[in-house]
Amino acid sequence: MTTVEGAHEHGDHHGPPPIHYSSRVSPAVLGMFLFIASEIMLFGSFFTVYFFVRVVNDGVNGQWPPPPFHRPAFVAGVNTLILVTSSFTMHWADTSVKKGNRRGLQGGLVLTVLLGATFLLTQVVEYHRLGFNTSDTSFAATFFGLTGLHGAHVLVGLTILTVMMVRAFRGHFSPEHHHGVELAGIYWHFVDVMWIVVYVTVYLL
């Protein structure tokens, strides 16, 4: 509040009232909304292109993807299980730090990083085995575009998680102060959700 007539005394009130952000949106909430909005727009533009290409090419023998391309749905399915499992280990790490269980925090973060790295490595290996490249028709371009965009997010997530893992082994974080783990977890789960959408859309449907 702004005091118009200068500071006025309010009896024996000690200290200022606790800060609140009701006049403005809380920076944390606004930041998260803006982040999610920007990510939705980013992925949305890629999905729009993908569906446009799919609709336009649907008439070609009624097959998707158009021959001779194929989608490695099984390997991607295994990769999906790996990434989903990493969300569980991430949640274990976060729950552990809240309970003061450092071993659980460290174990959870190590497993999450390993699973994330496995996902990324599998995706890179699969790219090499696909038999087509980004310049081979619009299907290939949108396929690599969507999965590659998600892969870039995984890479960013892995970097953040690795920093958190190192910090956890250095004795950082406590049940009261673990904002870094919390934010890394939110980001990782977001990456997981986006992969589920990408997997179902690109590989299954």
Place this chain on the structure above:
Amino acid sequence: MQNPFRSEEAAFRFVLMTIGYFVLIVIAAAIDTWLGVAVFVVLSGAVAWWFSLRRTQSPPPVKQHPAASPPSEHRILVVANETVGGAELLGTIQEHAGDQFVRVLVVVPALNSPLKHWVSDEDGARDAAQDRLFDSLTAMRAVGLNVEGEIGDGDPIQALEDAVRTFRPDELIISTHPAGRSHWLERGVVEKARERFDVPLTHVIVDLDADRH
């Protein structure tokens, strides 16, 4: 609607919900494409309905009991916006003051548009509120009232809550336009204030059009 990524726990729950959502769609689509579309529509509708239901079932506000003011004085907290300079409001404050030693705090919420609120552009709203408050304080002091003023939050209930915490009033006065012209009445501000604050509350209706004639 709550942000599904407001915390790690909420985000994890959202992952599980996403898995369940897509598993059902994929299974249905594997049976028949149109069944998959139907499941997609039904599930999406159910999710939207669930979110809207959660919004309407918000828990009742916690009643606030402000600490007592010093016994030597009687404190009146006034919340008003465009009606802050109205004759009815001034008369009510004088009437409630009586012969006691009274301190009055006038809070004028910096009302803003939702878009400007979201982008934190509230300079114009605060300037407008400050002008109204200045005129109002001048009028009240002219009749001998011991009055101070503040610009409050854009949400009148939040502005009240802020002022109740620091000012610790003995009574509240909320001034609004008549029914049909008052956004605050339409939003149930007076009822919400009665529910939330355990302080005597007077609702003053100021008809500015009648005042001008």
